[in-house]
Amino acid sequence: MNINAHTVIIGGGASGMCAAILLKRSLRNENIVILEALDRVGKKLIVTGNGRCNITNAVIEPSRYHGNAPEFCHNALLKYGREFTEDFFNSIGVPLIEGDNGKLFPYSLQASSVVDALRLEIAALGINVLTDTSAQNLLIDKNGYKIICANNELTCENVIVATGGLAGGNKLGSFGTGYKLLRELGFSLVEAYPSLVQLKTDLAPIKALNGIKQNATVTLCINGKRVRSETGELLFTKYGISGPPVLQISRQSYLKAEKIVKINFMPELNFNEVLNFVKERKKLLVGRTAETFFTGVFPKMLGLTILKICGINISESVSEFTDKQCRALAEQIYSFTLAVTGNNGMENAQVTSGGISTALFNDGTMESKRYKRLYATGEVLDIDGDCGGFNLQWAWSSAAAAAFDIVGKSK
Numbered sequence: 001m002n003i004n005a006h007t008v009i010i011g012g013g014a015s016g017m018c019a020a021i022l023l024k025r026s027l028r029n030e031n032i033v034i035l036e037a038l039d040r041v042g043k044k045l046i047v048t049g050n051g052r053c054n055i056t057n058a059v060i061e062p063s064r065y066h067g068n069a070p071e072f073c074h075n076a077l078l079k080y081g082r083e084f085t086e087d088f089f090n091s092i093g094v095p096l097i098e099g100d101n102g103k104l105f106p107y108s109l110q111a112s113s114v115v116d117a118l119r120l121e122i123a124a125l126g127i128n129v130l131t132d133t134s135a136q137n138l139l140i141d142k143n144g145y146k147i148i149c150a151n152n153e154l155t156c157e158n159v160i161v162a163t164g165g166l167a168g169g170n171k172l173g174s175f176g177t178g179y180k181l182l183r184e185l186g187f188s189l190v191e192a193y194p195s196l197v198q199l200k201t202d203l204a205p206i207k208a209l210n211g212i213k214q215n216a217t218v219t220l221c222i223n224g225k226r227v228r229s230e231t232g233e234l235l236f237t238k239y240g241i242s243g244p245p246v247l248q249i250s251r252q253s254y255l256k257a258e259k260i261v262k263i264n265f266m267p268e269l270n271f272n273e274v275l276n277f278v279k280e281r282k283k284l285l286v287g288r289t290a291e292t293f294f295t296g297v298f299p300k301m302l303g304l305t306i307l308k309i310c311g312i313n314i315s316e317s318v319s320e321f322t323d324k325q326c327r328a329l330a331e332q333i334y335s336f337t338l339a340v341t342g343n344n345g346m347e348n349a350q351v352t353s354g355g356i357s358t359a360l361f362n363d364g365t366m367e368s369k370r371y372k373r374l375y376a377t378g379e380v381l382d383i384d385g386d387c388g389g390f391n392l393q394w395a396w397s398s399a400a401a402a403a404f405d406i407v408g409k410s411k
């Protein structure tokens with residue numbers, strides 16, 4: 001089938017749906033088409049935020065974004081930031097509510113309801129959605145662009161590539177075909193790696209800890225240099241470590257270098273305070289054996305693991321702990337060290353670091369500097385954010401920048 005459209009949006013994810021709605025609201029008589037490779041739009045959105053969809057964050061700071069040229073995202077985030085997002089979601093009947101660390105969620109706390117509201121708005125506006133339709137080629141045509149799919153050929157004046165990255169794998173629509181479409185037009189790809197991903201570590205020291213959670217500060221060190229520290233609920237797993245602080249520090253875990261994590265199980269204390277804590281506890285727990293030294297402080301298996309690493313037998317009397325043993329315990333509490341052996345890969349990552357280089361795009365409009373009326377938005381570009389609603393905010397902000405530019409040029 002041959003279809004003629006004003007704008008074709010390749011990818012019916014967060015960014016593509018947002019762009020389509022903004023476009024159609026202003027250009028009611030134009031044919032706005034979303035091409036979606038999967039059988040439904042918004043499949044990734046449904047699993048975001050553990051099914052609650054962390055739509056944005058109360059504080060959108062530039063420092064939360066990364067890439068070869070992270071400053072590329074600042075303009076769009078400044079112009080279409082948290083307030084824009086809140087207004088947009090209110091306008092489709094989804095009020096937001098704030099959770100911990102400034103995270104904003106739909107009031108329903110259901111990601112599926114966010115997708116429903118977007119789909120209802122898309123239907124009400126009469127946006128043309130072609131599902132099970134993957135764009136295979138993007139060609140320059142005499143009046144704009146031609147998009148070749150298995151059963152359709154579309155021509156249009158404007159095209160937005162909103163195909164996302166590789167994180168989450170094929171089932172969530174992360175095929176990487178957007179990279180191919182843009183590379184064929186001469187855009188370059190910054191190598192893509194998983195980010196916001198669990199870390200694989202040396203397992204010997206933590207084999208008894210699978211499933212245990214503990215508040216901690218986790219610090220990634222690469223070649224002996226501290227790269228990033230985050231505090232929150234750490235989870236020990238059968239492959240290594242997970243939990244919010246681990247995802248947050250995982251961005252450079254792909255680097256081929258010596259990587260370790262240092263874990264501080266008492267993040268509110270400095271080393272001397274931890275040492276004092278251990279010494280005071282030794283005085284307090286006269287008559288106890290080492291086995292119960294950490295009872296009331298840490299989960300049992302974590303306490304036993306720390307004792308084991310320090311070479312302290314569980315039947316040893318607490319009163320007989322030597323100064324050296326007290327120091328060893330304090331060191332393990334303050335700086336429990338694990339070698340990082342890798343990460344859990346793209347399939348389990350929440351975002352792609354890398355993507356299509358932003359160098360050939362305009363940071364205010366997302367339009368290509370090389371081809372007029374060709375836009376790229378969201379995760380397909382070499383921009384990735386921290387955990388906490390920052391990646392979806394980038395999807396909405398970049399979508400708005402592109403959509404309003406097209407609207408401006410179409411009137």
Ligand SMILES: Cc1cc2nc3c(=O)[nH]c(=O)nc-3n(C[C@H](O)[C@H](O)[C@H](O)COP(=O)(O)OP(=O)(O)OC[C@H]3O[C@@H](n4cnc5c(N)ncnc54)[C@H](O)[C@@H]3O)c2cc1C
Pocket residue numbers: 010011012013014015016035036037038041042043044045047048049050053054055056133134135136162163164165167168172173174175176177178349350351377378379380388389390391392393395
């Ligand atoms: C498990 C998980 C949880 C997450 N949780 C959060 C969170 O709570 N908060 C947050 O800010 N971020 C979160 N993210 C990240 C966030 O979901 C993404 O950054 C965001 O969805 C990117 O939006 P996008 O529109 O660029 O791409 P996507 O949402 O990935 O959409 C791209 C769409 O394009 C389609 N497509 C791909 N290629 C083609 C093609 N050739 N033709 C047609 N269609 C195509 C895909 O099927 C897909 O539907 C999470 C990610 C994952 C994997």
